[in-house]
Amino acid sequence: MSQDELAEHPLARAVKEPPTAWDPQGIDITVPSIARVYDAILGGKDNFPVDRAVAEHLMQLAPRGRQSALYNRALLGRGVRFMAEQGVRQFIDLGSGLPTASNTHQMAQAAAPDARVVYVDNDPIVLAHGRALLAENEHTTVVTADFREPGSVLDHPDLTALINFDEPVGLLLFAVVHHIEDDEDPAGILAAYRERLASGSYLFLSHFVTHGEETRELEKVMLADLGRGRFRTLDEITAFFDGFDLQEPGVVYNPLWRPEEPLPETMTLTERLVAGGLGRRA
Numbered sequence: 001m002s003q004d005e006l007a008e009h010p011l012a013r014a015v016k017e018p019p020t021a022w023d024p025q026g027i028d029i030t031v032p033s034i035a036r037v038y039d040a041i042l043g044g045k046d047n048f049p050v051d052r053a054v055a056e057h058l059m060q061l062a063p064r065g066r067q068s069a070l071y072n073r074a075l076l077g078r079g080v081r082f083m084a085e086q087g088v089r090q091f092i093d094l095g096s097g098l099p100t101a102s103n104t105h106q107m108a109q110a111a112a113p114d115a116r117v118v119y120v121d122n123d124p125i126v127l128a129h130g131r132a133l134l135a136e137n138e139h140t141t142v143v144t145a146d147f148r149e150p151g152s153v154l155d156h157p158d159l160t161a162l163i164n165f166d167e168p169v170g171l172l173l174f175a176v177v178h179h180i181e182d183d184e185d186p187a188g189i190l191a192a193y194r195e196r197l198a199s200g201s202y203l204f205l206s207h208f209v210t211h212g213e214e215t216r217e218l219e220k221v222m223l224a225d226l227g228r229g230r231f232r233t234l235d236e237i238t239a240f241f242d243g244f245d246l247q248e249p250g251v252v253y254n255p256l257w258r259p260e261e262p263l264p265e266t267m268t269l270t271e272r273l274v275a276g277g278l279g280r281r282a
């Protein structure tokens with residue numbers, strides 16, 4: 001995008017002009033955002049030069065990073081369909097990111113048209129784009145909140161308008177827990193969500209996997225450029241399912257979770273970068 005096009009972009013105008021009732025607020029296009037960098041990696045258009053610079057930096061280290069992100073989105077789709085087939089009709093997608101090709105509500109509502117979906121993200125750009133996408137979908141909404149504060153998410157009036165905690169919920173934490181550090185108590189945060197979930201609910205989570213030297217630079221760049229990024233071992237990721245019964249095949253590299261397509265011939269770092277799992281609350 002040229003400087004002129006950038007200046008004309010609705011979001012660029014939004015930061016220069018006084019906010020109106022519908023304007024996205026709090027969007028700083030000079031600082032990279034996790035949501036926009038991920039959008040850039042996926043090949044989306046809702047990002048700015050500062051985000052693309054970080055995406056390029058990461059993809060110098062992981063040249064097939066887009067494929068890893070696509071594996072992540074594909075896993076999200078398989079798990080949402082699985083939960084819908086098990087009868088789940090309400091989903092909370094924490095750290096949902098910018099709308100992309102196949103979003104949680106589209107996959108859930110394709111399987112079950114009455115499925116309700118609440119997207120939660122702390123980046124206001126997600127709300128700005130989500131509103132446009134969801135203008136006519138009464139079963140879906142976007143809430144701007146920080147998932148590290150479970151009370152402010154679970155008691156948010158827009159969320160409680162759609163979610164009935166007496167019934168099973170599909171709780172998604174996709175590619176987001178690696179943005180919280182150990183001293184922020186991820187296990188305690190997850191426990192707070194778990195306590196509100198009825199029997200038959202699911203936790204569906206994906207997370208960057210550490211591979212020692214192979215991923216050290218990536219982790220450093222994420223920390224330096226985005227301020228957040230914590231790669232964990234498969235055992236550490238599995239521990240996040242405390243209080244849930246892990247469903248087969250457990251926590252595995254993304255392409256290996258209940259694959260619907262032929263498996264990749266080799267498991268390079270692209271395939272091993274992110275792992276996911278699904279747990280059921282008894």
Ligand SMILES: C[S@@+](CC[C@H](N)C(=O)[O-])C[C@H]1O[C@@H](n2cnc3c(N)ncnc32)[C@H](O)[C@@H]1O
Nearest residue numbers: 034035038095096097121122123146147174175
């Ligand atoms: C890498 S993207 C993942 C998007 C989507 N879940 C997926 O897997 O395709 C991570 C998202 O989490 C959001 N995020 C990071 N920290 C968050 C927090 N503390 N509360 C809410 N959202 C957060 C970011 O804004 C970003 O949109």
